[in-house]
Amino acid sequence: MSKAVSSRTTVTGIEASGAYPVHYRFSHAKGGNRHLVVVFANFSAPDDYGWSNGVLDNVRANILWVRDMFDGKNSYYLCKDMDFELERSVITLISNVMNSLGLTPGQCTMWGGSKGGSAALYFGLKYGFRNIVSIVPMFRIGTSVQKRPAIADFMMGGHVTEEKIRVLDSVLPELARAGANSSANLYLLSSPQDENYPVQVEPFLGLFQNYENFNFIYSESPFITDHTTVTRRNVPALMGLLNLLVDGIAPRIGFVSNGHEQPDADTTGINGYLKATSQVRATFAPPVVHTPANGERVHTGSVEFTGTAPGAVRLSFWEKGKYVGSPQVGPDGRWSWTRERGWSTGEHVIRMFAVDAAGFHSPRTEIRFTVPALGTSTAGHGAAAEAPAAPVVTMPAPDEHLPGPGVVIAGQAPGALQVAFAEGGVSLGATAVAADGTWVWDARWSWPQGPHRVECYAIGAQGHESRRSEVGFFVAGAFTPSPVPQNTPRY
Numbered sequence: 444m445s446k447a448v449s450s451r452t453t454v455t456g457i458e459a460s461g462a463y464p465v466h467y468r469f470s471h472a473k474g475g476n477r478h479l480v481v482v483f484a485n486f487s488a489p490d491d492y493g494w495s496n497g498v499l500d501n502v503r504a505n506i507l508w509v510r511d512m513f514d515g516k517n518s519y520y521l522c523k524d525m526d527f528e529l530e531r532s533v534i535t536l537i538s539n540v541m542n543s544l545g546l547t548p549g550q551c552t553m554w555g556g557s558k559g560g561s562a563a564l565y566f567g568l569k570y571g572f573r574n575i576v577s578i579v580p581m582f583r584i585g586t587s588v589q590k591r592p593a594i595a596d597f598m599m600g601g602h603v604t605e606e607k608i609r610v611l612d613s614v615l616p617e618l619a620r621a622g623a624n625s626s627a628n629l630y631l632l633s634s635p636q637d638e639n640y641p642v643q644v645e646p647f648l649g650l651f652q653n654y655e656n657f658n659f660i661y662s663e664s665p666f667i668t669d670h671t672t673v674t675r676r677n678v679p680a681l682m683g684l685l686n687l688l689v690d691g692i693a694p695r696i697g698f699v700s701n702g703h704e705q706p707d708a709d710t711t712g713i714n715g716y717l718k719a720t721s722q723v724r725a726t727f728a729p730p731v732v733h734t735p736a737n738g739e740r741v742h743t744g745s746v747e748f749t750g751t752a753p754g755a756v757r758l759s760f761w762e763k764g765k766y767v768g769s770p771q772v773g774p775d776g777r778w779s780w781t782r783e784r785g786w787s788t789g790e791h792v793i794r795m796f797a798v799d800a801a802g803f804h805s806p807r808t809e810i811r812f813t814v815p816a817l818g819t820s821t822a823g824h825g826a827a828a829e830a831p832a833a834p835v836v837t838m839p840a841p842d843e844h845l846p847g848p849g850v851v852i853a854g855q856a857p858g859a860l861q862v863a864f865a866e867g868g869v870s871l872g873a874t875a876v877a878a879d880g881t882w883v884w885d886a887r888w889s890w891p892q893g894p895h896r897v898e899c900y901a902i903g904a905q906g907h908e909s910r911r912s913e914v915g916f917f918v919a920g921a922f923t924p925s926p927v928p929q930n931t932p933r934y
Contacts, residue, residue: 450500453508456720457802458539461532463523464801466510468492469540469717475706478504479546481537481572483520483555483562484511486591491517493559504552505713507540509533511558516597519584520562521614524600525607534570543716545708549573557581564631565615568623578632581639582647585611619650632660723796727805730758730778730797735812745863745872746786746812748793749779755797755805762793772797783888785870788816814870830907831859834882834899836914847918848889852897855880859901859909866897876901890918 451470458465472478480502484493491512499506511517513529520533541551552574555563560580567575581587585608588595592603599607629651633644651657730752735741752758753776760768760780770780790813797805834856839845856862857880863873864884874884894917901909 450497451506454717455722456717457722458532458536458720459801460539461535462526462528463513463532465532465536466512466722466802467536467540467720468495468508468510469713470506471710471713472505473503475708476503476505477544477546477550477705477708479541479544479551480504480506481551481553481563481566482506482508483553483559483566484509485555485557485559486517488559493555505540505544507537509536511562514597517558517591517594518598519558519588519611520566521584521611522598525598525610534566537566537570539716539720540713543712545712552576555580558587561615564629565618567627567629568615568618571624571627573627575627575629576632577630579634579637579639579644580615580631581643582615583612583643584614585609587639587643616647616650619647622653625654626656627654628656628658629654630658630660632662634662722802723804723806725806727754727797727799727803728752729806729808730755730795732795732808732810735810738811738813740813740815745781745870746814747779747781748810749777751776752778752797752805754799756800757798758795759798759804760793760795762791767793785872786814787869788814831856831901831903831909833910833912834859834862834901836899836912839914839916842915842917844917844919847892849885849887850890850895850916850918851883851885852899852914853881853883854899854912856882856901856909858903860904861902863900863902863908864897865900866895871897873902892918 453468453470455466455468458467480499482492482494482499484491488511489495491510492508495508509520511520513523516523518529521527521530523529537551541548548571551572553563553567553572554576555561556578558581560577561582561584563575564577564580566572567577588598588611589603589608595603598611631644631648631651633640637644648659651659730750732748732750734749735746748760748770752772755772755776755778757769757771758778758780759766760770768780768782770778772778790811793810793812794807795810796807834854836852836854838851838853852864854862856876859876859880861873861875862882862884864871864886872884872886874882876882894915896913896915898911898913900911903909
């Protein structure tokens with residue numbers, strides 16, 4: 444697992460036809476390959492999508508990553524409050540993707556590790572998929588989730604009992620004991636160095652003695668130290684196995700065929716399904732921005748965004764592909780948001796989308812604004828005579844030692860609308876000037892210990908900026924990291 448990011452192009456969607464919405468990612472096959480790999484997540488998977496860090500980039504098959512996140516909790520893809528409708532929602536997604544591709548269970552591989560290994564084994568056995576790769580699975584699921592109380596409460600309805608543990612402990616062993624899908628090409632990997640092996644795997648290996656192609660990969664190495672390192676140690680071999688299965692080669696004695704590419708295969712079915720279940724819904728209106736105006740030159744780096752987004756519960760703000768904030772949306776559809784640390788000078792292009800209660804996204808809205816450099820006027824040149832007087836700082840006193848971590852700056856600026864603040868060339872924010880000319884500013888963050896020199900400047904009704912006043916002070920006390928960027932802004 445050396446790669447950090449997948450290079451495969453993926454689409455995201457939500458299968459919402461069942462009792463529980465199921466989030467997924469999908470990547471088309473390479474070269475027309477006619478196979479589907481379904482990937483289940485372990486507990487440490489990023490964003491609860493397993494094996495999504497690039498390790499599957501060279502797999503030629505279609506790949507469906509299924510997210511194990513329901514009402515904010517993991518579930519082993521099985522149940523909430525012992526309601527196995529959750530499982531049926533998951534198999535609905537898998538079946539719909541498979542059918543949209545024109546594939547059969549014989550052209551599918553269930554794949555996962557740990558919690559995902561249990562899911563791969565469970566869905567593979569119960570629903571008759573041809574290939575199953577289960578890496579360090581938990582057979583006694585009820586016993587396993589007892590170590591994670593929040594997940595145990597979610598799966599068992601907030602009341603963990605011995606009977607519920609027994610039911611969850613039995614779902615996998617009973618399938619194997621009954622010989623479910625005994626013709627599957629089944630590959631199970633574990634290790635004696637895995638602390639779960641004596642309780643969660645070894646007692647159940649005998650249940651597969653009548654399976655036609657059951658393969659137990661017993662991985663023993665001094666480099667394996669615990670449950671999590673079993674997988675990492677075996678990634679190269681597992682990728683080799685997966686590509687064999689994708690090519691139709693299930694390691695065994697006898698004749699096998701491989702290939703199965705159809706570069707010109709009709710993709711209408713899967714494309715239609717992906718569009719119908721896309722996480723981005725064209726019918727969900729994008730957010731409307733009231734302020735700032737598109738292309739506006741703002742007075743300071745402190746920008747208040749306001750607008751409406753009916754039907755949304757929150758917005759998601761992004762700049763240059765990086766997440767920057769997620770304000771809540773009120774019941775009336777109104778929202779507002781101000782970034783705590785302000786914005787650097789220059790042009791900013793912000794893209795945002797709305798999110799509803801089910802997790803669907805609206806189309807994107809884009810807004811551009813510019814923060815002028817220090818010392819420039821938003822009203823143009825030649826207007827210096829109209830600029831207000833520089834603000835007078837009345838507190839703190841020059842070079843005053845303050846206890847911290849909070850700092851309040853106050854003063855007077857008659858005739859100005861706002862007073863803005865900067866330090867080290869970075870805008871910190873602004874505050875309104877009262878009718879009597881007084882102003883008070885509290886940034887509401889923890890200032891780092893040590894000396895500070897903050898520039899203060901007034902802004903008039905036409906946007907003209909005054910000369911700078913400077914206040915110096917020293918923050919005492921223990922160091923507290925500050926969200927205020929120093930020198931170069933961070934994004």
